[in-house]
Amino acid sequence: MNADVRVGVLASGRGSNFAALVAAAAQGRLGARIVCLITDNPSAPVVATAEAAGVPVVVVDPGTRHGRLGTEAEQRIVDALRAHGVHLVCLAGFMRIVGPVLLAAFPGAILNVHPSLLPSFPGLDAQRQAFEHGVQVTGCTVHFVDAGIDSGPIVMQQPVQVHDDDTLEALTARILAAEHRAFPAAVRQWAEGRLRIHGRRVARLEATTVSRHPGAGHPVHGEA
Amino acid sequence: MNADVRVGVLASGRGSNFAALVAAAAQGRLGARIVCLITDNPSAPVVATAEAAGVPVVVVDPGTRHGRLGTEAEQRIVDALRAHGVHLVCLAGFMRIVGPVLLAAFPGAILNVHPSLLPSFPGLDAQRQAFEHGVQVTGCTVHFVDAGIDSGPIVMQQPVQVHDDDTLEALTARILAAEHRAFPAAVRQWAEGRLRIHGRRVARLEATTVSRHPGAGHPVHGEA
Numbered sequence: 280m281n282a283d284v285r286v287g288v289l290a291s292g293r294g295s296n297f298a299a300l301v302a303a304a305a306q307g308r309l310g311a312r313i314v315c316l317i318t319d320n321p322s323a324p325v326v327a328t329a330e331a332a333g334v335p336v337v338v339v340d341p342g343t344r345h346g347r348l349g350t351e352a353e354q355r356i357v358d359a360l361r362a363h364g365v366h367l368v369c370l371a372g373f374m375r376i377v378g379p380v381l382l383a384a385f386p387g388a389i390l391n392v393h394p395s396l397l398p399s400f401p402g403l404d405a406q407r408q409a410f411e412h413g414v415q416v417t418g419c420t421v422h423f424v425d426a427g428i429d430s431g432p433i434v435m436q437q438p439v440q441v442h443d444d445d446t447l448e449a450l451t452a453r454i455l456a457a458e459h460r461a462f463p464a465a466v467r468q469w470a471e472g473r474l475r476i477h478g479r480r481v482a483r484l485e486a487t488t489v490s491r492h493p494g495a496g497h498p499v500h501g502e503a
Numbered sequence: 504m505n506a507d508v509r510v511g512v513l514a515s516g517r518g519s520n521f522a523a524l525v526a527a528a529a530q531g532r533l534g535a536r537i538v539c540l541i542t543d544n545p546s547a548p549v550v551a552t553a554e555a556a557g558v559p560v561v562v563v564d565p566g567t568r569h570g571r572l573g574t575e576a577e578q579r580i581v582d583a584l585r586a587h588g589v590h591l592v593c594l595a596g597f598m599r600i601v602g603p604v605l606l607a608a609f610p611g612a613i614l615n616v617h618p619s620l621l622p623s624f625p626g627l628d629a630q631r632q633a634f635e636h637g638v639q640v641t642g643c644t645v646h647f648v649d650a651g652i653d654s655g656p657i658v659m660q661q662p663v664q665v666h667d668d669d670t671l672e673a674l675t676a677r678i679l680a681a682e683h684r685a686f687p688a689a690v691r692q693w694a695e696g697r698l699r700i701h702g703r704r705v706a707r708l709e710a711t712t713v714s715r716h717p718g719a720g721h722p723v724h725g726e727a
Contacts, residue, residue, distance in 0.1 A: 398623050412657075413703040432637055481637060
């Protein structure tokens with residue numbers, strides 16, 4: 280395990296994906312350690328989770344633009360991530376759209392988890408979108424973050440079956456369980472330096488062929 | 504098995520899904536029998552497959568509109584389906600968009616199989632769309648046909664994993680194998696009268712609770 284890869288998490292809510300990342304790190308399944316939580320919401324339950332886990336918390340005023348981050352807020356987040364020596368940024372239920380300042384500061388090093396099989400059902404309330412559309416298979420997606428909404432190259436997807444007698448609540452819970460498996464696994468692949476981006480496609484090197492050292496996680500962009 | 508449910512298939516090409524339906528019927532897995540093949544392409548390989556299986560073939564000139572059926576062609580197809588006493592219409596690689604005449608003649612009784620997990624990648628070349636988008640999970644969808652393109656209520660979906668070292672050809676073959684499993688299974692559920700449409704969602708009755716008789720397959724539209 281390469282515990283020298285340092286992960287910063289951005290979250291706004293309950294923080295169950297943050298907790299899944301912390302648990303994976305504690306069990307040696309993450310290949311990295313969680314060095315800070317940054318939130319736009321000081322009253323979010325994730326703050327207490329981080330404090331209980333001994334992870335430093337940084338609260339950043341998101342600025343005025345609803346759904347987006349102001350440029351100053353983005354710069355304060357970048358400053359906080361750099362102050363904690365972060366290599367990889369994980370969005371775990373972060374309810375703001377990441378802008379150009381953060382994207383430019385961490386190229387190829389921002390991952391998000393989304394509760395659908397993208398490109399189906401991007402945006403808010405993806406589980407409900409899928410449920411109401413009547414799909415039989417939905418799931419979750421871990422992807423690199425780009426300037427679009429839930430549009431970056433896909434690292435990992437896990438399918439989740441929808442049952443005829445499902446409820447939205449039960450389906451959401453099963454998707455969340457899939458997120459808790461997929462996100463730590465994807466972070467580990469990044470931390471082990473195994474991810475290669477070719478155009479829109481992401482491929483993995485064999486685990487045994489990669490030398491592990493700090494910064495090894497930065498994916499190499501191949502030819503499209 | 505209710506072999507009194509009569510299925511007409513529309514196909515334009517190779518006909519491997521037609522062959523899968525014929526094989527399922529021969530093995531008693533379809534709950535229905537295939538009573539005619541209708542094609543817009545007299546030189547399609549599916550014609551020889553039908554002739555070899557002893558299924559009557561009707562060739563219909565599609566009319567002039569590329570990608571669509573002319574109204575006269577639609578009416579000739581409806582006439583042929585009625586002449587063969589068809590209850591359920593299956594589109595198996597039929598390369599024309601079904602219009603209002605056919606839709607009105609077989610309400611809730613036209614199924615299509617599509618090589619993606621809809622609503623991702625509707626339209627042509629869905630396997631390539633998914634491959635080039637870089638998804639890790641794609642699959643196939645059997646759905647009721649409505650006036651949109653690959654947009655009707657979903658009856659059945661099967662996920663197919665995309666491998667890092669996949670080729671489009673290998674992926675397409677695995678999706679096709681999933682289609683060959685899903686389409687006969689969906690037809691059987693229709694033929695057994697088990698499908699109920701609620702708005703966009705399709706649910707199944709338990710197999711044991713349904714009485715089977717000709718026409719039982721017609722799904723009941725419930726409240727949305």
